[in-house]
Amino acid sequence: xxxxxxxxxxxxxxxxxxxxxxxxxxxxxxxxxxxxxxxxxxxxxxxxxxxxxxxxxxxxxxxxxxxxxxxxxxxxxxxxxxxxxxxxxxxxxxxxxxxxxxxxxxxxxxxxxxxxxxxxxxxxxxxxxxxxxxxxxxxxxxxxxxxxxxxxxxxxxxxxxxxxxxxxxxxxxxxxxxxxxxxxxxxxxxxxxxxxxxxxxxxxxxxxxxxxxxxxxxxxxxxxxxxxxxxxxxxxxxxxxxxxxxxxxxxxxxxxxxxxxxxxxxxxxxxxxxxxxxxxxxxxxxxxxxxxxxxxxxxxxxxxxxxxxxxxxxxxxxxxxxxxxxxxxxxxxxxxxxxxxxxxxxxxxxxxxxxxxxxxxxxxxxxxxxxxxxxxxxxxxxxxxxxxxxxxxxxxxxxxxxxxxxxxxxxxxxxxxxxxxxxxxxxxxxxxxxxxxxxxxxxxxxxxxxxxxxxxxxxxxxxxx
Amino acid sequence: xxxxxxxxxxxxxxxxxxxxxxxxxxxxxxxxxxxxxxxxxxxxxxxxxxxxxxxxxxxxxxxxxxxxxxxxxxxxxxxxxxxxxxxxxxxxxxxxxxxxxxxxxxxxxxxxxxxxxxxxxxxxxxxxxxxxxxxxxxxxxxxxxxxxxxxxxxxxxxxxxxxxxxxxxxxxxxxxxxxxxxxxxxxxxxxxxxxxxxxxxxxxxxxxxxxxxxxxxxxxxxxxxxxxxxxxxxxxxxxxxxxxxxxxxxxxxxxxxxxxxxxxxxxxxxxxxxxxxxxxxxxxxxxxxxxxxxxxxxxxxxxxxxxxxxxxxxxxxxxxxxxxxxxxxxxxxx
Numbered sequence: 087x088x089x090x091x092x093x094x095x096x097x098x099x100x101x102x103x104x105x106x107x108x109x110x111x112x113x114x115x116x117x118x119x120x121x122x123x124x125x126x127x128x129x130x131x132x133x134x135x136x137x138x139x140x141x142x143x144x145x146x147x148x149x150x151x152x153x154x155x156x157x158x159x160x161x162x163x164x165x166x167x168x169x170x171x172x173x174x175x176x177x178x179x180x181x182x183x184x185x186x187x188x189x190x191x192x193x194x195x196x197x198x199x200x201x202x203x204x205x206x207x208x209x210x211x212x213x214x215x216x217x218x219x220x221x222x223x224x225x226x227x228x229x230x231x232x233x234x235x236x237x238x239x240x241x242x243x244x245x246x247x248x249x250x251x252x253x254x255x256x257x258x259x260x261x262x263x264x265x266x267x268x269x270x271x272x273x274x275x276x277x278x279x280x281x282x283x284x285x286x287x288x289x290x291x292x293x294x295x296x297x298x299x300x301x302x303x304x305x306x307x308x309x310x311x312x313x314x315x316x317x318x319x320x321x322x323x324x325x326x327x328x329x330x331x332x333x334x335x336x337x338x339x340x341x342x343x344x345x346x347x348x349x350x351x352x353x354x355x356x357x358x359x360x361x362x363x364x365x366x367x368x369x370x371x372x373x374x375x376x377x378x379x380x381x382x383x384x385x386x387x388x389x390x391x392x393x394x395x396x397x398x399x400x401x402x403x404x405x406x407x408x409x410x411x412x413x414x415x416x417x418x419x420x421x422x423x424x425x426x427x428x429x430x431x432x433x434x435x436x437x438x439x440x441x442x443x444x445x446x447x448x449x450x451x452x453x454x455x456x457x458x459x460x461x462x463x464x465x466x467x468x469x470x471x472x473x474x475x476x477x478x479x480x481x482x483x484x485x486x487x488x489x490x491x492x493x494x495x496x497x498x499x500x501x502x503x504x505x506x507x508x509x510x511x512x513x514x515x516x517x518x519x520x521x522x523x524x525x526x527x528x529x530x531x532x533x534x535x536x537x538x539x540x541x542x543x544x545x546x547x548x549x550x551x
Numbered sequence: 552x553x554x555x556x557x558x559x560x561x562x563x564x565x566x567x568x569x570x571x572x573x574x575x576x577x578x579x580x581x582x583x584x585x586x587x588x589x590x591x592x593x594x595x596x597x598x599x600x601x602x603x604x605x606x607x608x609x610x611x612x613x614x615x616x617x618x619x620x621x622x623x624x625x626x627x628x629x630x631x632x633x634x635x636x637x638x639x640x641x642x643x644x645x646x647x648x649x650x651x652x653x654x655x656x657x658x659x660x661x662x663x664x665x666x667x668x669x670x671x672x673x674x675x676x677x678x679x680x681x682x683x684x685x686x687x688x689x690x691x692x693x694x695x696x697x698x699x700x701x702x703x704x705x706x707x708x709x710x711x712x713x714x715x716x717x718x719x720x721x722x723x724x725x726x727x728x729x730x731x732x733x734x735x736x737x738x739x740x741x742x743x744x745x746x747x748x749x750x751x752x753x754x755x756x757x758x759x760x761x762x763x764x765x766x767x768x769x770x771x772x773x774x775x776x777x778x779x780x781x782x783x784x785x786x787x788x789x790x791x792x793x794x795x796x797x798x799x800x801x802x803x804x805x806x807x808x809x810x811x812x813x814x815x816x817x818x819x820x821x822x823x824x825x826x827x828x829x830x831x832x833x834x835x836x837x838x839x840x841x842x843x844x845x846x847x848x849x850x851x852x853x854x855x856x857x858x859x860x861x862x863x864x865x866x867x868x869x870x871x872x873x874x875x876x877x878x879x880x881x882x883x884x885x
Binding site for chain 1: 556557558559560568570571573575578579581582583586587590591594595727728730731732733734735736739745760761793797800801803804805807808810811812813814815816817818819820821822823825
């Protein structure tokens with residue numbers, strides 16, 4: 087049957103009219119109705135430079151202010167990649183800290199640049215010159231800056247950080263990082279893992295530098311793209327944290343997105359009017375076609391759609407704002423990579439995509455000869471349970487003996503063990519990594535710790551109330 | 552070198568499942584495909600023993616496979632269902648008249664009673680005549696709104712407990728994306744459920760919810776099921792088309808994307824503070840509606856009064872338009 091409007095949309099909105107951009111040369115600013123216009127936003131609204139900049143500042147202040155979360159006593163780590171969002175962010179904060187400004191911003195700031203040159207195959211020279219440029223930019227705006235490299239996120243130990251002035255590049259961890267990425271077979275998972283490692287590093291560095299909040303430069307267009315691509319990689323459950331203004335999955339360090347109301351276009355205008363330069367650095371999928379990864383495809387999809395139907399970005403973003411993640415029962419057992427509550431529980435009472443996929447795998451390996459009539463699913467569960475128990479007996483041999491859990495390095499792990507502690511989206515990252523040696527050490531250690539705790543819990547379970 | 556069936560039945564595999572990547576032989580694929588649908592029906596509690604079920608049949612691949620599989624499973628697992636075929640004749644020459652022939656073939660092949668309801672007898676308009684009046688823009692809005700209600704009416708006429716529709720996993724994933732793009736939070740929440748029921752409206756269920764479109768085509772192909780596959784002559788290049796194209800591209804990059812999107816959709820939760828539309832009954836025709844007067848009635852009135860734009864686009868604009876018309880009328884009366 088024709089599936090157009092099957093869902094009973096009761097309005098014509100699913101056939102959105104294309105936006106026609108028709109503005110005459112001598113258009114006048116909509117706001118002050120006086121100056122000649124310099125920019126067109128949303129395909130129809132004309133603003134002059136002065137009004138545009140004033141509204142940009144206002145918008146930034148409003149985003150920060152309305153949450154009432156940023157306090158004067160805060161110490162804030164500003165993540166600065168050199169791209170448009172964070173460059174404009176630094177400039178806006180600087181302007182907001184100026185003495186003459188009403189309600190001046192008075193929190194403490196530190197700038198952090200994460201060197202990802204190794205991932206993108208840049209030479210040491212290229213990395214040095216980029217860091218140099220970032221350092222100059224930061225110093226011009228009179229911020230104190232630090233540098234670290236992405237490989238610091240993989241290891242268990244505290245990250246190494248250098249001040250920007252030292253211009254030091256730590257390249258000894260490069261190989262570990264590139265090896266890790268090379269175990270992943272496609273760019274969708276590589277990009278996912280990079281993003282998770284970056285987020286983790288923000289938190290680690292913030293802890294080390296004594297900051298309690300992190301500002302990142304994600305803009306509205308980026309976030310709209312992330313909403314759709316996250317849904318497509320099975321991360322729907324965690325959208326509010328991944329794209330909202332506040333990401334407080336780590337209880338003591340919040341990640342905030344103060345640039346989330348600026349579109350890419352607005353950022354370009356803002357930088358242009360303020361004569362700000364962005365520092366280009368290649369990304370993993372730069373110069374690759376749109377089918378290389380889900381993120382890249384989504385970026386093309388959203389930007390193309392927004393060109394024809396203005397408002398796509400903001401509609402998607404507002405949809406994201408209306409969502410909610412329950413951090414309830416599972417909060418004591420978050421995913422070991424992304425730190426979000428696990429969304430992989432299969433309920434007996436209802437059907438779900440996870441259960442259906444498990445069932446598909448199961449029946450594909452059975453044939454019609456082996457008659458399974460009903461309760462097939464409970465059988466799968468029983469099988470898994472048995473296997474798990476068997477493995478436990480095999481592996482964590484002697485938890486009754488003292489010392490096993492404390493020196494848990496000897497416990498043998500399989501990927502199945504690791505999978506249990508990953509959320510749906512993170513499972514997909516590692517679905518084709520079959521060797522545990524390939525996993526970041528911090529993840530393996532986290533699994534070991536959790537398994538030991540679980541074993542201990544089982545030991546004493548009879549006495550727990 | 553031939554690949555062996557992964558179910559270890561000893562036969563050579565003839566296909567690779569898009570869903571899991573497993574290579575299967577024909578018999579094992581049939582079994583897996585059917586058993587999965589049984590799993591959805593069984594675990595999702597879509598039917599009760601003794602239910603009368605109407606299958607929304609268009610003659611397309613989804614509904615043809617659904618009718619075939621439901622008949623088969625009903626016998627294999629003793630669901631105790633009484634199955635009917637329910638078709639809607641929108642009155643589109645060159646499209647529906649041909650596909651209805653396929654449905655009639657299904658009726659004879661599967662020995663199920665068939666009920667055909669036409670827009671003409673329900674509303675006094677065929678899609679052909681609607682398009683003649685309003686042109687090719689927005690015609691799908693009429694068709695979609697009328698069809699949804701027509702299925703409800705048909706179900707009431709047949710006295711069935713439930714309508715089963717052929718929506719497959721691709722359709723559900725596309726609807727999730729579509730609702731995000733439209734910002735429709737209320738539908739985003741309920742579009743992934745396999746069974747929907749509400750007061751006053753008939754229960755609808757989607758037994759093929761977790762079945763990939765590609766596998767449905769495979770099943771129909773190997774079973775040699777006849778189905779009708781022509782695009783509607785009025786099918787538009789609309790916003791939904793973009794979501795469809797995006798989903799197909801996603802599937803190319805990562806086949807599991809379809810089920811991953813459904814997983815995402817199932818775990819999305821709206822904030823408690825978001826206002827949701829209420830369900831009630833239309834004050835004119837009595838069928839389910841989210842407003843005082845249902846959309847079908849508004850659209851129909853527009854058609855009959857020669858103001859087809861009524862009910863398309865924003866309601867505030869329509870109200871203005873109506874006020875203007877009324878003002879002019881009163882002036883003429885003076």
